[in-house]
Amino acid sequence: MMQNEVRRKSWNMRHLSDRPDRFGPVSRAFHWGMAALFSLQFMSAAAHWALPRDHALRGTLWSYHTDLGLTLFVLVLLRGTWGLWNLRQRPRHAGLVGRAATAGHAVLYLLMVIVPALKILAAAGGTRGLGYLGLTLIPGRETAIDWTKAAAEWHATLGWFLAALLLGHIVMAIGWHRVIKRDDVLSRMV
Numbered sequence: 001m002m003q004n005e006v007r008r009k010s011w012n013m014r015h016l017s018d019r020p021d022r023f024g025p026v027s028r029a030f031h032w033g034m035a036a037l038f039s040l041q042f043m044s045a046a047a048h049w050a051l052p053r054d055h056a057l058r059g060t061l062w063s064y065h066t067d068l069g070l071t072l073f074v075l076v077l078l079r080g081t082w083g084l085w086n087l088r089q090r091p092r093h094a095g096l097v098g099r100a101a102t103a104g105h106a107v108l109y110l111l112m113v114i115v116p117a118l119k120i121l122a123a124a125g126g127t128r129g130l131g132y133l134g135l136t137l138i139p140g141r142e143t144a145i146d147w148t149k150a151a152a153e154w155h156a157t158l159g160w161f162l163a164a165l166l167l168g169h170i171v172m173a174i175g176w177h178r179v180i181k182r183d184d185v186l187s188r189m190v
């Protein structure tokens with residue numbers, strides 16, 4: 001009875017986990033769910049950057065930037081933990097180009113953590129504090145800590161750098177792997 005239970009649990013784990021020939025359902029859900037949420041996040045950043053202050057669409061798209069950004073921060077930490085847990089059995093890339101792809105993915109992870117973390121740091125040192133879904137996480141300070149303002153500027157700069165890298169990532173996945181090389185790299189994530 002006990003042994004059956006243990007076997008069933010390990011069968012479930014095996015089906016959720018990554019394998020050398022494909023990413024498992026948990027990794028795929030993280031990847032495509034977060035891809036959709038990042039698209040919304042960059043739409044709000046683009047509206048903030050491009051539209052005039054009193055534009056209604058800017059107000060709508062900007063209204064969720066902090067809540068979604070904090071949600072993405074938590075999701076990337078969970079996704080990174082799951083990725084590390086599966087590190088030895090994940091699909092690998094062979095050769096020099098493969099190692100470049102792995103390094104590229106590591107930079108994506110790093111930026112997905114650093115970009116929101118910088119803004120959280122800036123908010124912690126600022127007069128407005130930080131809220132999430134209406135709850136106060138960090139109350140505003142009476143006087144701002146000067147050096148944390150630089151973190152806010154880096155948030156925007158590195159945020160756009162992340163957007164550019166993601167465009168390159170999509171071009172490589174669809175243009176290079178699917179259209180030119182016609183290998184299984186896209187299908188093991190789909």
Ligand code: HEM
Nearest residue numbers: 041045048049066069070072115116119120152156159160
């Ligand atoms: C991974 C998540 C995030 C991404 C990709 C991202 C991206 C960006 C980008 C590209 C900009 C520049 C917009 C412009 O040029 O006008 C920006 C600005 C901004 N972001 Fe984020 N963001 C994220 C998370 C957050 C979080 C968690 C917060 C709040 C704690 C936040 C608050 C802001 C604010 C207030 C600005 C306006 C400019 C400033 O004061 O720095 N963002 N974001």
Ligand code: HEM
Nearest residue numbers: 031034035038083091105108109166170173174185186189
């Ligand atoms: C149309 C959009 C996208 C396509 C077609 C795509 C495609 C892929 C493919 C095929 C892989 C597997 C590569 C391999 O076998 O190692 C992958 C991995 C990865 N992608 Fe994307 N991707 C997209 C959007 C995104 C976005 C928006 C992000 C980040 C927010 C992202 C982050 C990553 C990361 C970090 C990996 C490494 C594997 C992991 O740990 O999940 N991708 N992508």
